[in-house]
Amino acid sequence: MLKIAIDAMGGDFGPEPIMEGLILALRNNNTFTAIAVGDENQLKPLIPNSLANRIEILHTTDVIKMSDSATDALKRKESTIFKAIELVKEGQADAIVSAGHSGASMSLATLRIGRIKGVSRPAIATLMPTSENQNTLVMDVGANVDCEAKNLFEFAVMGQVYAQDVLQLDEPLVGLLSNGEEESKGNEVTKEAFKLISKIPNFAGNVEGSDVFKGTVDVVICDGFIGNILLKTAEGVADTIGKIIKKNLKRSLISIAGAVLMRKVFKNLKVKVDYAEYGGAPLLGVKSPVIIAHGKSNPKAIQNAIFQAINSASSNLNNDIEEKLKHYSL
Amino acid sequence: MLKIAIDAMGGDFGPEPIMEGLILALRNNNTFTAIAVGDENQLKPLIPNSLANRIEILHTTDVIKMSDSATDALKRKESTIFKAIELVKEGQADAIVSAGHSGASMSLATLRIGRIKGVSRPAIATLMPTSENQNTLVMDVGANVDCEAKNLFEFAVMGQVYAQDVLQLDEPLVGLLSNGEEESKGNEVTKEAFKLISKIPNFAGNVEGSDVFKGTVDVVICDGFIGNILLKTAEGVADTIGKIIKKNLKRSLISIAGAVLMRKVFKNLKVKVDYAEYGGAPLLGVKSPVIIAHGKSNPKAIQNAIFQAINSASSNLNNDIEEKLKHYSL
Structure with missing residues (x-):
């Protein structure tokens, strides 16, 4: 037990x-x-x-x-x-x-x-919601703010194993977060990391910030500085859209039917964007x-x-x- | 003329x-x-x-x-x-x-x-929407993927002047994008940049990804690699939320009143999150x-x-x- x-x-x-x-x-x-x-x-x-x-x-x-x-x-x-x-x-x-x-x-x-x-360095992984019925594992979202290519490579290996062993995904795809999909994109560290991560199977290459929410890949790799910014940006946008919707709702609340409808939509939306749904973040x-x-x-x-x-x-x-x-x- | x-x-x-x-x-x-x-x-x-x-x-x-x-x-x-x-x-x-x-x-x-x-290096600035009736200027969102502290300092000066001279803001506040608000937060480059940017007036210190959409400051400074990820992440989240709302709408479309209401909300939402509204991005x-x-x-x-x-x-x-x-x- x-x-x-x-x-x-x-x-x-x-x-x-x-x-x-x-x-x-x-x-x-x-x-x-x-x-x-x-x-x-x-x-x-x-x-x-x-x-x-x-x-x-x-x-x-x-x-x-x-x-x-x-x-x-x-x-x-x-x-x-x-x-x-x-x-x-x-x-x-x-x-x-x-x-x-x-x-x-x-x-x-x-x-x-x-x-x-x-x-070399443990990392924190977190699940982000997508519009499809799946999630994207993003790591590191922890305290590794300055990473070398080698650290990102290790994160990729750990993330892929976690997706396979714990999330029970078959042959999980790994992407490297970058400023464009082409292999030529990236900063010095991610370009070097790209070469290292190419060693592992099911590496999908570079992915962009939007891919996290599209579910293009199962695991997205970045350093902890960028991971934090990605997380906070996602929270900020979701929060802002929620506020805009609420403001407009108040302004144009024309029928009970509309309000009932909106309550349902909000509830579903909350489940999708509420990180608490996924429990916690594993330290890998x-x-x-x-x-x-x-x-x-x-x-x-x-x-x-x-x-x-x-x-x-x-x-x-x-x-x-x-x-x-x-x-x-x- | x-x-x-x-x-x-x-x-x-x-x-x-x-x-x-x-x-x-x-x-x-x-x-x-x-x-x-x-x-x-x-x-x-x-x-x-x-x-x-x-x-x-x-x-x-x-x-x-x-x-x-x-x-x-x-x-x-x-x-x-x-x-x-x-x-x-x-x-x-x-x-x-x-x-x-x-x-x-x-x-x-x-x-x-x-x-x-x-x-030393020109940078591209772009306006991001907030839930209030204001925008946040974010730069660099261009091709400066590897930046030194000095570059970030110059971006801060250029962004502040643009906010003052072109956006006509009084004493615009500048924030440095980081993984936390405390001065101790940041990676090596942003910690060094923090010291340099402290020279200019109305520097609000470190800000987080969510601050961009709260309108905590008028100008947010980052390198072009992170700026691109921030932009794409914001687009991805907005897009995903839109898709979730649409899916739920189809599922629970119970009245014409609800549909009319939603159309209004969507229209307003579009204006806020549609980057085209702001025209283009100045190369500063x-x-x-x-x-x-x-x-x-x-x-x-x-x-x-x-x-x-x-x-x-x-x-x-x-x-x-x-x-x-x-x-x-x-």
Whole structure:
């Protein structure tokens, strides 16, 4: 039976939505148990009796806040995220989910759990919605702001293996984010990365920002600086369009029928553009599965993040990443 | 009276939309005359008698196609874009509008018209819509894929002067596109650029991708690689949301009232996200105003591009850029 460690206190809204998400997940999937790391006095009342035997509590009260510096994370050995990661490091849990400080989660996971052999830098992958019924995995959206071609190559290998082993896609296509589709396009780093990534099968070459949302490829590779800008740009545009629609709606609300119609459209739109639907973002390249959920995650997002952790932990992901990196470097 | 040179053949749809746009512009603004560069046999029939005295034709038939390489542009001395740029270089026209090959327009303008003193690399600026009634100028969205901090600094100065002199904004705010708002965020180049741009007044520091569409600042600075990705991402998201709305509409079209309502919303939305509304993108840093319009420009977009050219040519833009760059480098 898998055991999932959960930082139960790190999110923006305290332990409630996280514990609620954990309870949802336990009720919908009985193949795992959990260790919730946090203040026993706060967590215990949130656990229903029927699930008491599937949730252990590891008591601690220190929480790294979003405003704290990630560099202090290593020193805060009593923090919820530090203790949750130690559970995985010591083999007492198989995977970890945290909605806390993502920089702290990332650096603690990298330093305490350690990197997979052949990985220079772990990277965070996230799923973006497309107009079709599929998603695009984009990585890195984490803290690797200055990347070499070699890092992008490793991201491509890790992303493709994740798409295959965890997302269960057949022969997932990988694209390199660039300023045009032609091979001649790119900056110095991506041009060099293009040559390296050409070694792996199902490399579709350069792709553009719009391809992420068209679903042209399954995995899109970029550095963490650009990945962040892409994410924030997408959120900004979706938000702006939503506001424009709402403004116009108010201005021209001519019938109840129209309002009913719009409510349906909005609901569907929300499901598509709401990143919480996909749970969290896996940190790829560390020796155990680490899922970084959004600080504002609702219970549903936490449940999905837990399922992602279970899927990763039940797969051959990390072995396959190590094997592939070894293979391509020959 | 200002004289505007127009590459009348370079667009994706031939001379018709371009000449139609020019005619619109001439009818709505009688402070300028035009030189249309292209095939006399095709252009002449498109000019109404009433405007014959305000449109000269400079006859030539060679057109650089979108699929041609920009590197050949210098050799194609009979091409419409080459000849249009020569008109400006020789002082026979005050500004140029081209909906043709943007790479060719950019390199010909830079090499034949020349750079403003103090500018290492010209850059293309474009206006992005926000949910409020304002726009954000983003630059570079051109071909400067690998930039040093110094280039970004120059873009910031040029963008701010353009916002002031041509867009007529008071004390325009400039932001540096980064992966977070804090000063500590950024990659190596943007961190160095942050220090340089701090010299200029009304620098708002780092901004994120979403700020472009919130209108947090008036001018957003990035390199051309990231600028292209930002643009394409924005287009991709807008397009995807449009498709999702349409799909849902078909599925739940329950009343005529709803359909009428939606048509209005769509129309307003289109105006906001349609880049053609803003005309073209100015190439900043060359000695005469060059406006690069989209290859698929409709007449309205061409008219707006011409008005932009007129506004630039009537302003102190290039003198002010030169002065400011001299001033800040002291």
